[in-house]
Amino acid sequence: MGNETCQGHSLVIDKKQVVVYPSAVPARPVVYLNTVTEEGIHVYQELRDANCPDFTLVAISGLEWEHDMAPWNILPIAKGATPCTGGADEYLQLLMNEIVPKAEELVQGRVLWRGLAGYSLAGLFALYAAYRTDLFSRIASMSGSLWFPGFEEYVVSHEMKSRPEHIYLSLGDRECKTRNPYLKTVQEHTEAIKSFYTEQGIDTVLQFNPGNHFKDTVQRTAAGIAWILGK
Numbered sequence: 001m002g003n004e005t006c007q008g009h010s011l012v013i014d015k016k017q018v019v020v021y022p023s024a025v026p027a028r029p030v031v032y033l034n035t036v037t038e039e040g041i042h043v044y045q046e047l048r049d050a051n052c053p054d055f056t057l058v059a060i061s062g063l064e065w066e067h068d069m070a071p072w073n074i075l076p077i078a079k080g081a082t083p084c085t086g087g088a089d090e091y092l093q094l095l096m097n098e099i100v101p102k103a104e105e106l107v108q109g110r111v112l113w114r115g116l117a118g119y120s121l122a123g124l125f126a127l128y129a130a131y132r133t134d135l136f137s138r139i140a141s142m143s144g145s146l147w148f149p150g151f152e153e154y155v156v157s158h159e160m161k162s163r164p165e166h167i168y169l170s171l172g173d174r175e176c177k178t179r180n181p182y183l184k185t186v187q188e189h190t191e192a193i194k195s196f197y198t199e200q201g202i203d204t205v206l207q208f209n210p211g212n213h214f215k216d217t218v219q220r221t222a223a224g225i226a227w228i229l230g231k
Contacts, residue, residue: 007044008020008022008044008059013094014094014098015062016060016061016062016099017060017061017062018058018059018099019041019058019059019061020056020058020103020106020107021040021041021056021057021059022106022108023056024054025054026108026109027110027111028053028054028108028112029053029056029111029113029229030056030103030104030107030113030115031055031056031057031058031116031225031228031229032058032103033060034063034068034118034126035059035060036063036065036122038059038061039059039061040059040060040061043221043225046222052226053230060095064087066084066121067084068088069121070088070125071086071088071125071128071148072084074148074149077180077183078180084148088132089132092129092132092133095129096133100135113137114137114138115138115140115225116129116130116136116139116140117140117141117142117224118140118141118142118144119142119144119217120213123140124144124145124148124151126140126141127139127144130161130162130163131158131159134162137162137165138164138165138166139164139166140167140221140224140225141169141224142170142217142223143170143171143213146186146190146193147182147183147184149182152189152192163202164202165202165231166203166204166228166231168205168228169190169206169207170207170209170220170224171190171208171209172210172212173209175212175213191206203231
């Protein structure tokens with residue numbers, strides 16, 4: 001059943017660190033959160049402090065960030081940056097076939113619904129996953145890397161496996177204030193994707209937060225999860 005830590009149960013699955021913070025009662029939602037480091041506990045505490053509806057959080061870390069979260073290969077976007085090497089489909093198979101079943105062995109009763117959440121590249125991955133699986137019915141993409149070359153074109157030219165019931169998007173209001181030719185397009189692409197989903201009849205919100213990409217990441221992540229929980 002895994003080791004209990006910080007009110008959660010810790011598992012290691014294919015070198016990924018998975019911590020399950022279970023709901024207090026059966027038949028509640030499960031939200032999967034891919035993280036850069038082990039910030040899942042801080043997001044979970046933020047949600048508990050906000051008296052969010054009861055749910056299970058599954059926080060995953062130990063990811064090969066620019067591989068596992070990237071839908072396809074791109075060259076480095078800045079001098080000294082790491083290239084993205086499209087491993088999202090491979091990681092999604094691990095998530096669906098191993099992480100989800102093992103995590104949900106620790107969940108009481110049936111799962112009411114599943115959500116997928118993430119910040120930055122993990123926010124990009126959360127949206128991309130909707131085109132590859134129907135496992136997640138609610139998506140939260142916080143400061144998602146929707147500047148990713150070709151992603152907006154992918155969104156409008158491909159069908160989702162199953163349309164999510166609700167999609168939360170957020171962005172810092174200074175994230176596009178950069179000279180980087182890729183990152184400066186993030187607001188333009190995010191707004192276009194939000195409009196496209198709304199036109200498709202998907203309940204989608206775009207929330208702007210003060211600051212750049214690195215400000216209040218825990219609070220922004222918690223806000224997105226709180227929104228999909230409250231729907």
